[in-house]
Amino acid sequence: MDEVHPGPPAPPHRTAEQLAWAQHLHGLRTPLTVALGRVYLMRRRLRRGDDLAQIDVELETLETALMRLAEAITRLDADRTDF
């Protein structure tokens, strides 16, 4: 890879409704990704026999991510317009 690329093509145009939906999905996927990652890290710590205090920190971060996920679901429910 020696050449400079012209840059990625522009993303497809999206309507305001599609953008709003994408934001909702982003609000769901991001904390879910963080939660999955924290579970992975917690498992790694358990296998290594890490201190319980460190695992407790992981649990706290996991809880925060799950709370964000719950808030995103609440927003989604509040914004629904189809019924």
Place this chain on the structure above:
Amino acid sequence: MHLSSLDGHRPRILAINNDPAVLDLFRDLLEGEGYQVATHPYVDHDLTEIKTLDPALIVLDYMWATEDGSWSLLQMLRMDPGTAQIPIILCTGAVHEVEALGSHLLEMGITVVLKPFKIDQLLSAIQERLGTEQAVRQRSTDG
């Protein structure tokens, strides 16, 4: 920009995102895998720091098409000669946009990992890209 390690022997990965929880996750995760990790909050489009850091790989995580800034950053990274060769792993939930772009992203050295992902998926993608880059550099040196 936060650089968590100055060890010059381990591959350096730059994680870019506007969400501190995501950056913290990438830092904890990748440091545990033995990488140097730098994080960037993605507040501006000045590539100077990124060039100075000279990462072996960039993990870019953002909400595609709803943040114009993140899209233009991706374009800048690919169009600037100082960063064009750095492999990028794009973490995104924008399934439809990725499908619409087909193989363009891969052709430009951008690997896509769709969110939410299993951590093993991300780590495999990183290992694969770093392994590929190392092989390319080795061939270049040998040739």
